[in-house]
Amino acid sequence: MTKKIKVATPIVEMDGDEMTRIMWQMVKDNLLLPYLDMDVDYYDLGLEKRDETDDQVTIDAANATMEYKVAVKCATITPNAARVKEYNLKKQWPSPNGTIRGILDGTVFRAPILVENIKPSVRNWTKPIHIGRHAYGDVYKNTEMKVTVPGVAELVFTPSDGSEPIRKKIQEFKSPGVLQGIHNLDNSIKSFAISCFTYALDQKIDLWFSTKDTISKTYDAEFKAIFEEEYEVNWKDKFEAAGIEYFFTLIDDAVARVMKSEGGMLWACKNYDGDVMSDMLASAYGSLAMMTSVLVSPHGYFEYEAAHGTVQKHYYKHLAGEKTSTNSMALIFAWTGGLKKRAELDGTPDVASFAQKIEDAAIETVESGILTGDLMRVADPDPKNRQVYTEDFIDHIRKILETRL
Numbered sequence: 250m251t252k253k254i255k256v257a258t259p260i261v262e263m264d265g266d267e268m269t270r271i272m273w274q275m276v277k278d279n280l281l282l283p284y285l286d287m288d289v290d291y292y293d294l295g296l297e298k299r300d301e302t303d304d305q306v307t308i309d310a311a312n313a314t315m316e317y318k319v320a321v322k323c324a325t326i327t328p329n330a331a332r333v334k335e336y337n338l339k340k341q342w343p344s345p346n347g348t349i350r351g352i353l354d355g356t357v358f359r360a361p362i363l364v365e366n367i368k369p370s371v372r373n374w375t376k377p378i379h380i381g382r383h384a385y386g387d388v389y390k391n392t393e394m395k396v397t398v399p400g401v402a403e404l405v406f407t408p409s410d411g412s413e414p415i416r417k418k419i420q421e422f423k424s425p426g427v428l429q430g431i432h433n434l435d436n437s438i439k440s441f442a443i444s445c446f447t448y449a450l451d452q453k454i455d456l457w458f459s460t461k462d463t464i465s466k467t468y469d470a471e472f473k474a475i476f477e478e479e480y481e482v483n484w485k486d487k488f489e490a491a492g493i494e495y496f497f498t499l500i501d502d503a504v505a506r507v508m509k510s511e512g513g514m515l516w517a518c519k520n521y522d523g524d525v526m527s528d529m530l531a532s533a534y535g536s537l538a539m540m541t542s543v544l545v546s547p548h549g550y551f552e553y554e555a556a557h558g559t560v561q562k563h564y565y566k567h568l569a570g571e572k573t574s575t576n577s578m579a580l581i582f583a584w585t586g587g588l589k590k591r592a593e594l595d596g597t598p599d600v601a602s603f604a605q606k607i608e609d610a611a612i613e614t615v616e617s618g619i620l621t622g623d624l625m626r627v628a629d630p631d632p633k634n635r636q637v638y639t640e641d642f643i644d645h646i647r648k649i650l651e652t653r654l
Protein backbone atom coordinates (compact mmCIF):
# COMPACT_ATOMS: atom_id res chain seq x y z
CA MET A 250 0.00 0.00 0.00
CA THR A 251 1.45 3.33 -1.05
CA LYS A 252 1.38 6.37 1.19
CA LYS A 253 -1.92 8.27 1.34
CA ILE A 254 -2.16 11.50 -0.63
CA LYS A 255 -2.53 14.56 1.54
CA VAL A 256 -5.41 16.95 0.86
CA ALA A 257 -4.04 20.20 2.29
CA THR A 258 -7.26 22.01 3.21
CA PRO A 259 -10.52 20.56 4.53
CA ILE A 260 -13.34 19.96 2.09
CA VAL A 261 -16.86 20.76 3.25
CA GLU A 262 -18.87 17.55 3.07
CA MET A 263 -22.66 17.64 3.06
CA ASP A 264 -24.23 14.24 3.56
CA GLY A 265 -27.72 13.54 2.29
CA ASP A 266 -30.65 11.16 2.08
CA GLU A 267 -31.92 7.78 0.95
CA MET A 268 -30.13 5.81 -1.78
CA THR A 269 -27.60 8.54 -2.44
CA ARG A 270 -26.65 8.54 1.25
CA ILE A 271 -25.95 4.80 1.02
CA MET A 272 -23.86 5.23 -2.15
CA TRP A 273 -22.09 8.30 -0.72
CA GLN A 274 -20.70 6.17 2.11
CA MET A 275 -19.69 3.41 -0.33
CA VAL A 276 -17.85 5.91 -2.52
CA LYS A 277 -15.98 7.31 0.47
CA ASP A 278 -15.12 3.89 1.92
CA ASN A 279 -13.96 2.40 -1.38
CA LEU A 280 -12.58 5.16 -3.55
CA LEU A 281 -11.47 7.97 -1.24
CA LEU A 282 -10.59 7.11 2.35
CA PRO A 283 -8.18 4.24 1.54
CA TYR A 284 -6.08 6.58 -0.60
CA LEU A 285 -6.49 10.10 0.75
CA ASP A 286 -5.35 11.72 3.95
CA MET A 287 -8.23 14.15 3.92
CA ASP A 288 -9.88 16.35 6.54
CA VAL A 289 -13.53 17.03 5.95
CA ASP A 290 -15.74 19.57 7.62
CA TYR A 291 -18.78 17.28 7.83
CA TYR A 292 -22.42 18.40 7.86
CA ASP A 293 -25.24 15.91 7.95
CA LEU A 294 -27.96 17.36 5.73
CA GLY A 295 -30.00 14.18 6.05
CA LEU A 296 -33.63 15.14 6.66
CA GLU A 297 -33.67 13.92 10.29
CA LYS A 298 -30.73 16.12 11.18
CA ARG A 299 -32.22 19.12 9.41
CA ASP A 300 -35.40 18.64 11.39
CA GLU A 301 -33.55 18.14 14.66
CA THR A 302 -31.51 21.35 14.17
CA ASP A 303 -34.40 23.41 12.77
CA ASP A 304 -32.43 23.44 9.50
CA GLN A 305 -29.49 25.25 11.16
CA VAL A 306 -27.18 22.49 9.86
CA THR A 307 -27.89 23.61 6.28
CA ILE A 308 -27.00 27.20 7.11
CA ASP A 309 -23.85 26.05 8.93
CA ALA A 310 -22.83 24.01 5.89
CA ALA A 311 -23.26 27.00 3.59
CA ASN A 312 -21.24 29.20 5.96
CA ALA A 313 -18.49 26.60 6.09
CA THR A 314 -18.41 26.64 2.28
CA MET A 315 -17.72 30.37 2.44
CA GLU A 316 -14.81 29.63 4.77
CA TYR A 317 -13.21 26.73 2.85
CA LYS A 318 -14.51 27.60 -0.64
CA VAL A 319 -15.04 24.01 -1.79
CA ALA A 320 -17.95 21.73 -0.84
CA VAL A 321 -19.29 18.40 -2.04
CA LYS A 322 -22.94 17.59 -1.48
CA CYS A 323 -25.00 14.42 -1.53
CA ALA A 324 -28.58 14.59 -2.80
CA THR A 325 -31.14 15.61 -0.20
CA ILE A 326 -34.89 15.33 0.16
CA THR A 327 -36.84 18.52 -0.37
CA PRO A 328 -39.77 17.76 1.88
CA ASN A 329 -43.31 17.89 0.57
CA ALA A 330 -46.46 17.09 2.53
CA ALA A 331 -45.86 13.33 2.18
CA ARG A 332 -42.31 13.65 3.58
CA VAL A 333 -43.55 15.71 6.53
CA LYS A 334 -45.69 12.70 7.44
CA GLU A 335 -43.10 10.08 6.56
CA TYR A 336 -40.39 11.68 8.72
CA ASN A 337 -42.75 13.24 11.28
CA LEU A 338 -41.19 16.66 10.62
CA LYS A 339 -41.68 19.80 12.71
CA LYS A 340 -42.34 21.64 9.45
CA GLN A 341 -41.89 21.45 5.71
CA TRP A 342 -38.27 22.62 5.60
CA PRO A 343 -37.17 24.46 2.46
CA SER A 344 -34.98 22.92 -0.22
CA PRO A 345 -31.37 22.72 1.08
CA ASN A 346 -30.13 23.61 -2.40
CA GLY A 347 -32.29 26.72 -2.37
CA THR A 348 -31.05 27.70 1.10
CA ILE A 349 -27.41 27.14 0.15
CA ARG A 350 -27.76 29.02 -3.13
CA GLY A 351 -29.45 31.87 -1.27
CA ILE A 352 -26.41 32.18 1.02
CA LEU A 353 -23.65 31.58 -1.55
CA ASP A 354 -25.48 33.48 -4.33
CA GLY A 355 -24.51 31.37 -7.30
CA THR A 356 -25.44 29.67 -10.51
CA VAL A 357 -25.83 25.94 -11.05
CA PHE A 358 -23.93 24.47 -13.99
CA ARG A 359 -24.59 20.99 -15.31
CA ALA A 360 -22.46 18.85 -17.57
CA PRO A 361 -22.87 15.26 -18.79
CA ILE A 362 -20.23 12.56 -18.25
CA LEU A 363 -19.53 11.13 -21.71
CA VAL A 364 -18.66 7.50 -22.38
CA GLU A 365 -18.02 5.81 -25.71
CA ASN A 366 -20.77 3.22 -25.44
CA ILE A 367 -23.59 5.66 -24.77
CA LYS A 368 -24.31 7.80 -27.81
CA PRO A 369 -26.09 11.11 -27.36
CA SER A 370 -29.37 11.43 -29.26
CA VAL A 371 -27.68 14.15 -31.28
CA ARG A 372 -24.88 12.33 -33.12
CA ASN A 373 -22.53 15.28 -33.47
CA TRP A 374 -22.46 16.08 -29.71
CA THR A 375 -19.12 14.45 -29.08
CA LYS A 376 -18.15 16.88 -26.32
CA PRO A 377 -20.20 17.76 -23.26
CA ILE A 378 -22.52 20.75 -23.54
CA HIS A 379 -22.39 22.52 -20.20
CA ILE A 380 -25.45 24.50 -19.26
CA GLY A 381 -25.85 27.36 -16.80
CA ARG A 382 -29.31 28.53 -15.84
CA HIS A 383 -30.02 31.91 -14.32
CA ALA A 384 -32.04 31.08 -11.25
CA TYR A 385 -33.76 34.35 -10.37
CA GLY A 386 -36.87 36.10 -11.60
CA ASP A 387 -38.61 36.24 -14.97
CA VAL A 388 -41.64 33.98 -15.24
CA TYR A 389 -40.67 32.13 -12.00
CA LYS A 390 -41.45 35.24 -9.95
CA ASN A 391 -44.38 36.56 -11.93
CA THR A 392 -47.71 38.18 -11.21
CA GLU A 393 -50.52 37.11 -13.48
CA MET A 394 -54.18 37.74 -13.94
CA LYS A 395 -57.09 36.77 -16.11
CA VAL A 396 -58.97 39.54 -17.82
CA THR A 397 -62.66 38.88 -18.25
CA VAL A 398 -64.13 42.28 -19.16
CA PRO A 399 -62.99 45.01 -21.58
CA GLY A 400 -60.45 47.47 -20.19
CA VAL A 401 -56.92 48.85 -20.37
CA ALA A 402 -53.87 47.09 -18.93
CA GLU A 403 -50.90 49.30 -18.01
CA LEU A 404 -47.42 48.77 -16.61
CA VAL A 405 -47.07 51.25 -13.73
CA PHE A 406 -43.90 51.97 -11.79
CA THR A 407 -44.26 54.11 -8.68
CA PRO A 408 -40.91 55.54 -7.51
CA SER A 409 -40.41 55.46 -3.72
CA ASP A 410 -39.14 59.05 -3.73
CA GLY A 411 -42.63 60.35 -4.43
CA SER A 412 -41.91 61.41 -8.01
CA GLU A 413 -44.47 60.92 -10.76
CA PRO A 414 -45.36 57.27 -11.58
CA ILE A 415 -44.29 55.98 -14.98
CA ARG A 416 -47.04 54.28 -17.00
CA LYS A 417 -46.97 52.33 -20.23
CA LYS A 418 -49.94 50.82 -21.96
CA ILE A 419 -49.72 47.05 -22.41
CA GLN A 420 -53.00 46.35 -24.16
CA GLU A 421 -56.49 47.64 -24.53
CA PHE A 422 -58.61 44.55 -23.98
CA LYS A 423 -61.84 44.36 -25.97
CA SER A 424 -62.31 40.67 -25.21
CA PRO A 425 -61.14 38.30 -22.40
CA GLY A 426 -57.46 37.43 -22.11
CA VAL A 427 -54.50 37.03 -19.76
CA LEU A 428 -51.81 39.32 -18.35
CA GLN A 429 -48.42 38.77 -16.75
CA GLY A 430 -45.85 40.96 -15.01
CA ILE A 431 -42.24 39.82 -14.63
CA HIS A 432 -39.00 41.43 -13.50
CA ASN A 433 -35.32 40.90 -12.98
CA LEU A 434 -32.54 42.72 -11.10
CA ASP A 435 -29.28 44.06 -12.49
CA ASN A 436 -27.42 42.67 -9.46
CA SER A 437 -28.73 39.19 -10.06
CA ILE A 438 -27.97 39.28 -13.78
CA LYS A 439 -24.47 40.51 -13.02
CA SER A 440 -23.90 37.72 -10.47
CA PHE A 441 -25.09 35.25 -13.07
CA ALA A 442 -22.71 36.72 -15.65
CA ILE A 443 -19.75 36.56 -13.24
CA SER A 444 -20.54 32.93 -12.36
CA CYS A 445 -20.71 32.06 -16.07
CA PHE A 446 -17.41 33.76 -16.93
CA THR A 447 -15.80 32.10 -13.88
CA TYR A 448 -17.04 28.65 -14.89
CA ALA A 449 -16.07 28.96 -18.57
CA LEU A 450 -12.57 30.11 -17.66
CA ASP A 451 -12.28 27.36 -15.04
CA GLN A 452 -13.25 24.72 -17.62
CA LYS A 453 -11.40 26.45 -20.49
CA ILE A 454 -14.45 26.36 -22.74
CA ASP A 455 -16.21 29.00 -24.86
CA LEU A 456 -19.18 30.77 -23.33
CA TRP A 457 -22.35 31.22 -25.36
CA PHE A 458 -25.08 33.50 -24.07
CA SER A 459 -28.40 34.01 -25.74
CA THR A 460 -31.47 36.19 -25.25
CA LYS A 461 -34.26 37.53 -27.46
CA ASP A 462 -33.09 41.14 -27.45
CA THR A 463 -34.35 41.87 -30.97
CA ILE A 464 -37.91 41.48 -29.67
CA SER A 465 -37.41 42.42 -26.02
CA LYS A 466 -35.46 45.61 -26.64
CA THR A 467 -35.30 46.70 -22.99
CA TYR A 468 -35.67 43.58 -20.84
CA ASP A 469 -33.60 41.01 -22.72
CA ALA A 470 -31.32 43.78 -24.00
CA GLU A 471 -30.42 44.52 -20.36
CA PHE A 472 -29.12 40.94 -19.94
CA LYS A 473 -27.04 41.29 -23.09
CA ALA A 474 -25.63 44.66 -22.02
CA ILE A 475 -24.68 43.47 -18.52
CA PHE A 476 -22.90 40.40 -19.91
CA GLU A 477 -21.08 42.50 -22.49
CA GLU A 478 -19.93 45.10 -19.99
CA GLU A 479 -18.77 42.47 -17.50
CA TYR A 480 -16.88 40.70 -20.28
CA GLU A 481 -15.16 43.82 -21.61
CA VAL A 482 -14.14 45.09 -18.17
CA ASN A 483 -13.17 41.92 -16.30
CA TRP A 484 -12.80 38.87 -18.56
CA LYS A 485 -11.70 39.76 -22.09
CA ASP A 486 -7.97 39.55 -21.34
CA LYS A 487 -8.32 36.34 -19.33
CA PHE A 488 -10.42 34.71 -22.04
CA GLU A 489 -7.96 35.69 -24.76
CA ALA A 490 -5.06 34.39 -22.71
CA ALA A 491 -6.90 31.08 -22.23
CA GLY A 492 -7.76 30.87 -25.94
CA ILE A 493 -11.52 30.81 -25.35
CA GLU A 494 -14.24 33.17 -26.51
CA TYR A 495 -17.42 34.83 -25.36
CA PHE A 496 -20.15 34.65 -27.97
CA PHE A 497 -23.55 36.32 -27.82
CA THR A 498 -26.36 35.36 -30.15
CA LEU A 499 -30.15 35.27 -30.31
CA ILE A 500 -31.73 32.35 -28.43
CA ASP A 501 -33.19 30.81 -31.59
CA ASP A 502 -29.88 31.10 -33.39
CA ALA A 503 -28.17 29.56 -30.34
CA VAL A 504 -30.54 26.57 -30.40
CA ALA A 505 -29.93 26.04 -34.12
CA ARG A 506 -26.15 26.29 -33.68
CA VAL A 507 -26.05 24.03 -30.61
CA MET A 508 -27.84 21.29 -32.54
CA LYS A 509 -25.19 21.45 -35.28
CA SER A 510 -22.23 21.81 -32.94
CA GLU A 511 -19.92 19.17 -31.53
CA GLY A 512 -20.54 20.57 -28.01
CA GLY A 513 -17.77 21.58 -25.69
CA MET A 514 -19.13 24.99 -24.71
CA LEU A 515 -20.91 26.54 -21.75
CA TRP A 516 -24.38 27.61 -22.78
CA ALA A 517 -25.62 30.31 -20.43
CA CYS A 518 -29.40 30.51 -20.44
CA LYS A 519 -32.01 32.80 -19.01
CA ASN A 520 -34.18 31.16 -16.37
CA TYR A 521 -36.91 29.68 -18.59
CA ASP A 522 -34.57 28.76 -21.45
CA GLY A 523 -32.32 26.98 -18.94
CA ASP A 524 -35.24 25.12 -17.37
CA VAL A 525 -36.27 23.72 -20.75
CA MET A 526 -32.85 23.22 -22.33
CA SER A 527 -31.28 21.49 -19.31
CA ASP A 528 -33.95 18.80 -19.42
CA MET A 529 -33.47 18.39 -23.15
CA LEU A 530 -29.71 18.01 -22.74
CA ALA A 531 -30.00 15.54 -19.83
CA SER A 532 -32.31 13.35 -21.84
CA ALA A 533 -30.27 13.64 -25.04
CA TYR A 534 -27.07 12.59 -23.26
CA GLY A 535 -28.64 9.42 -21.86
CA SER A 536 -29.11 9.28 -18.10
CA LEU A 537 -29.64 11.73 -15.27
CA ALA A 538 -27.17 9.65 -13.29
CA MET A 539 -24.45 10.73 -15.75
CA MET A 540 -25.07 14.43 -15.17
CA THR A 541 -22.87 16.42 -12.83
CA SER A 542 -23.78 19.69 -11.24
CA VAL A 543 -21.82 22.47 -9.58
CA LEU A 544 -22.90 25.65 -7.88
CA VAL A 545 -20.45 28.44 -8.74
CA SER A 546 -20.75 31.53 -6.62
CA PRO A 547 -19.59 34.91 -7.98
CA HIS A 548 -17.61 35.21 -4.73
CA GLY A 549 -15.45 32.20 -5.58
CA TYR A 550 -17.19 29.33 -3.75
CA PHE A 551 -17.78 25.98 -5.45
CA GLU A 552 -20.24 23.28 -4.39
CA TYR A 553 -20.23 20.00 -6.34
CA GLU A 554 -23.07 17.49 -6.49
CA ALA A 555 -24.98 15.07 -8.70
CA ALA A 556 -27.83 16.48 -10.79
CA HIS A 557 -30.19 13.68 -9.72
CA GLY A 558 -32.18 13.31 -6.52
CA THR A 559 -32.06 10.75 -3.73
CA VAL A 560 -33.38 7.89 -5.94
CA GLN A 561 -36.22 7.18 -3.54
CA LYS A 562 -37.64 4.15 -5.34
CA HIS A 563 -34.32 2.31 -5.22
CA TYR A 564 -33.95 3.18 -1.53
CA TYR A 565 -37.27 1.57 -0.65
CA LYS A 566 -36.12 -1.57 -2.48
CA HIS A 567 -32.87 -1.42 -0.53
CA LEU A 568 -34.79 -1.05 2.74
CA ALA A 569 -36.89 -4.07 1.79
CA GLY A 570 -33.66 -6.07 1.58
CA GLU A 571 -33.54 -6.21 -2.21
CA LYS A 572 -30.37 -5.56 -4.21
CA THR A 573 -30.39 -2.42 -6.33
CA SER A 574 -28.44 -1.44 -9.41
CA THR A 575 -28.08 2.27 -8.76
CA ASN A 576 -25.58 4.42 -10.59
CA SER A 577 -22.98 6.26 -8.48
CA MET A 578 -21.19 8.02 -11.37
CA ALA A 579 -22.50 11.54 -10.72
CA LEU A 580 -21.81 11.22 -6.99
CA ILE A 581 -18.26 10.05 -7.71
CA PHE A 582 -17.75 12.97 -10.08
CA ALA A 583 -19.06 15.36 -7.41
CA TRP A 584 -16.17 14.21 -5.19
CA THR A 585 -13.58 14.30 -7.96
CA GLY A 586 -14.80 17.76 -9.03
CA GLY A 587 -14.39 18.99 -5.46
CA LEU A 588 -10.98 17.35 -5.11
CA LYS A 589 -9.74 18.88 -8.36
CA LYS A 590 -10.89 22.33 -7.32
CA ARG A 591 -9.30 21.85 -3.87
CA ALA A 592 -6.07 20.77 -5.59
CA GLU A 593 -6.10 23.85 -7.78
CA LEU A 594 -6.64 26.21 -4.84
CA ASP A 595 -4.06 24.41 -2.68
CA GLY A 596 -1.50 23.89 -5.46
CA THR A 597 -1.44 20.09 -4.94
CA PRO A 598 -1.25 18.44 -8.38
CA ASP A 599 -1.03 14.94 -6.85
CA VAL A 600 -4.57 15.35 -5.50
CA ALA A 601 -5.81 16.46 -8.94
CA SER A 602 -4.12 13.56 -10.64
CA PHE A 603 -5.62 11.09 -8.14
CA ALA A 604 -9.10 12.55 -8.80
CA GLN A 605 -8.49 12.14 -12.52
CA LYS A 606 -7.54 8.49 -11.98
CA ILE A 607 -10.86 7.86 -10.23
CA GLU A 608 -12.74 9.47 -13.13
CA ASP A 609 -10.78 7.45 -15.68
CA ALA A 610 -11.44 4.22 -13.77
CA ALA A 611 -15.15 5.02 -13.54
CA ILE A 612 -15.43 5.74 -17.27
CA GLU A 613 -13.42 2.65 -18.12
CA THR A 614 -15.77 0.55 -15.98
CA VAL A 615 -18.79 1.72 -17.96
CA GLU A 616 -16.97 1.43 -21.29
CA SER A 617 -15.99 -2.15 -20.47
CA GLY A 618 -19.70 -3.01 -20.26
CA ILE A 619 -20.04 -3.08 -16.46
CA LEU A 620 -23.33 -1.22 -16.17
CA THR A 621 -26.00 -0.20 -13.72
CA GLY A 622 -29.65 -0.64 -14.71
CA ASP A 623 -30.14 2.90 -16.00
CA LEU A 624 -27.08 2.52 -18.28
CA MET A 625 -28.14 -0.93 -19.51
CA ARG A 626 -31.17 0.77 -21.04
CA VAL A 627 -29.19 3.39 -22.97
CA ALA A 628 -25.81 1.78 -23.74
CA ASP A 629 -25.00 0.40 -27.19
CA PRO A 630 -25.98 -3.28 -27.21
CA ASP A 631 -22.93 -5.50 -26.74
CA PRO A 632 -22.57 -9.14 -25.66
CA LYS A 633 -20.09 -8.06 -23.00
CA ASN A 634 -22.62 -5.74 -21.31
CA ARG A 635 -23.47 -6.90 -17.81
CA GLN A 636 -25.80 -5.36 -15.26
CA VAL A 637 -24.26 -5.21 -11.81
CA TYR A 638 -25.46 -4.25 -8.34
CA THR A 639 -24.77 -0.86 -6.81
CA GLU A 640 -21.82 -2.05 -4.69
CA ASP A 641 -20.30 -4.23 -7.44
CA PHE A 642 -20.19 -1.25 -9.78
CA ILE A 643 -18.09 0.68 -7.24
CA ASP A 644 -15.96 -2.43 -6.62
CA HIS A 645 -15.11 -2.61 -10.31
CA ILE A 646 -14.06 1.01 -10.33
CA ARG A 647 -11.85 0.35 -7.33
CA LYS A 648 -10.21 -2.64 -9.00
CA ILE A 649 -9.28 -0.57 -12.04
CA LEU A 650 -8.15 2.32 -9.84
CA GLU A 651 -5.85 -0.03 -7.88
CA THR A 652 -3.99 -0.92 -11.08
CA ARG A 653 -3.25 2.75 -11.74
CA LEU A 654 -1.76 3.73 -8.36
Ligand code: NAP
Nearest residue numbers: 324325326327537538557558559560561562575576577623
Ligand atom coordinates in the same frame (compact mmCIF):
# COMPACT_ATOMS: atom_id res chain seq x y z
P1 NAP B 1 -34.46 11.15 -8.60
O1 NAP B 1 -33.94 10.83 -7.27
O2 NAP B 1 -33.56 11.94 -9.49
O3 NAP B 1 -34.88 9.81 -9.32
C1 NAP B 1 -35.82 9.72 -10.36
C2 NAP B 1 -35.63 8.44 -11.15
O4 NAP B 1 -34.48 8.61 -12.01
C3 NAP B 1 -35.30 7.23 -10.31
O5 NAP B 1 -36.46 6.62 -9.83
C4 NAP B 1 -34.51 6.39 -11.29
O6 NAP B 1 -35.36 5.79 -12.25
C5 NAP B 1 -33.70 7.44 -12.02
N1 NAP B 1 -32.42 7.75 -11.37
C6 NAP B 1 -32.03 8.93 -10.82
N2 NAP B 1 -30.79 8.84 -10.36
C7 NAP B 1 -30.37 7.58 -10.58
C8 NAP B 1 -29.18 6.87 -10.30
N3 NAP B 1 -28.15 7.47 -9.67
N4 NAP B 1 -29.07 5.57 -10.69
C9 NAP B 1 -30.09 4.98 -11.31
N5 NAP B 1 -31.26 5.60 -11.60
C10 NAP B 1 -31.39 6.88 -11.24
O7 NAP B 1 -35.81 12.00 -8.46
P2 NAP B 1 -37.09 11.76 -7.52
O8 NAP B 1 -37.25 10.32 -7.25
O9 NAP B 1 -38.13 12.53 -8.19
O10 NAP B 1 -36.73 12.50 -6.19
C11 NAP B 1 -36.35 11.83 -4.99
C12 NAP B 1 -35.98 12.86 -3.97
O11 NAP B 1 -34.84 13.58 -4.39
C13 NAP B 1 -37.08 13.89 -3.69
O12 NAP B 1 -37.34 13.91 -2.30
C14 NAP B 1 -36.47 15.21 -4.13
O13 NAP B 1 -36.82 16.24 -3.24
C15 NAP B 1 -35.00 14.95 -4.08
N6 NAP B 1 -34.17 15.71 -5.07
C16 NAP B 1 -33.01 16.22 -4.60
C17 NAP B 1 -32.15 16.85 -5.47
C18 NAP B 1 -30.86 17.40 -4.92
O14 NAP B 1 -30.56 17.25 -3.75
N7 NAP B 1 -30.05 18.01 -5.74
C19 NAP B 1 -32.48 16.98 -6.81
C20 NAP B 1 -33.67 16.41 -7.27
C21 NAP B 1 -34.50 15.78 -6.38
P3 NAP B 1 -35.96 4.30 -12.13
O15 NAP B 1 -36.81 4.31 -10.91
O16 NAP B 1 -36.72 4.17 -13.41
O17 NAP B 1 -34.82 3.34 -12.02
Ligand code: MG
Nearest residue numbers: 523524525528
Ligand atom coordinates in the same frame (compact mmCIF):
# COMPACT_ATOMS: atom_id res chain seq x y z
MG1 MG C 1 -36.93 21.75 -16.30
